Amino acid sequence: MINILIAEDNVHIRELIKQHLQGEGYTVFEAGDGVEASECLEKQQMHLAIVDVMMPNKDGFQLCQEIRTYYDIPVILLTAKDQLVDKEKGYxxxxxxxxxxxxxxxxxxxxxxxxxxxxxxxxxxxxxLNDTVIDRKSYEVHSGGKLLMLPMKEFELLSQLASYPDRIFTREELIELIWGSDFEGDDRTVDVHIKRLRERFAKRTDDFSIKTVRGVGYKLEVTKK
Structure with a gap:
């Protein structure tokens, strides 16, 4: 059974989402603010969280950051705002x-x-990724009918992006995930490694592409075939 947390202070919107998701077969847990949501996450295993940005006590950005730090579940942010700055902050x-x-x-x-x-x-x-296979056990990549052995950081970066197709990662997130919090370089390191990955696969395969999301970071897109 898939457990979904709805963190939304508007009871009418919360009820609408709840009824729809229950009709889809999900088990739904509700929270009226960010603090209640945190308590719910501590008590019950969740598989996904739907989080409203504007909530009392602890807003959606704070809750999302907390989930990303302590739980390995996907988050969908809900907001009445449609401004680029809010999306940038969310990502x-x-x-x-x-x-x-x-x-x-x-x-x-x-x-x-x-x-x-x-x-x-x-x-x-x-x-x-279509005909490209990333083997995280052997650290091998099979693409275009050939075996590639990538430098470790390039392999880890590709694996991270490929594990979450279409998810946008900021440079800061990738530094933390791949190089660690004690890394003393700057986020240009990510740009350099992305460039190398693009060059390695550009002429080899069109199974996927690594896109730049201007002002935010990078995401990997799988080509539909």
């Missing part, structure tokens, strides 16, 4: 997706299913 604190109110419940369902599929890839030893 900076680690949200996986962003939905602006008002929205269709069916669209929310589509995004939930996509995120749950994406997160299932994280625990897999092999990540399959």
């Amino acid at each position: 900076a604190v680690g949200t996986d997706d962003y939905l602006t109110k008002p929205f269709e419940p069916k669209e929310l369902s589509f995004r939930i299913k996509a995120l749950l599929r994406r997160y299932q890839m994280v625990n897999a030893e092999k990540i399959v």
Whole structure:
């Protein structure tokens, strides 16, 4: 059974989402603010969180950052705002997706299913991107009919992006995940490694591409075939 947390202070919106998700077969837990949501996360295993940005006591950005720090679950931020600066802040604190109110419940369902599929890839030893296979056990990449042995940091960076297709990672997040919090270099290191990965795969395969999200960071997109 998939457990989904709804953190939303508007009881009518919360009830609408709850009824729709229960109809889809999910188990739903509710929280009226960020503090209640934190308490719920401590008591119950969740598989995904839907988080409103504007909440009392602890807002959605703070809650999202907390989830990203302590829990390995996808987050969808809900907001009435449609400004680039809010989206940038949302992705900076680690949200996986962003939905602006008002929205269709069916669209929310589509995004939930996509995120749950994406997160299932994280625990897999092999990540399959069309004909490209990333083997996290042997640290090998098979692409274009050939075996590639990438430098370790390039391999880890590619694996991180490929584990969460379409999720935007900030440079700061990637530094923390790949190089560690004690890394003394700057975020240009990420740019250099992304450039090398692009050059390695550009003429070899079109199975995927690494996109730059201006002012935010990078994401990997799998080519539809």
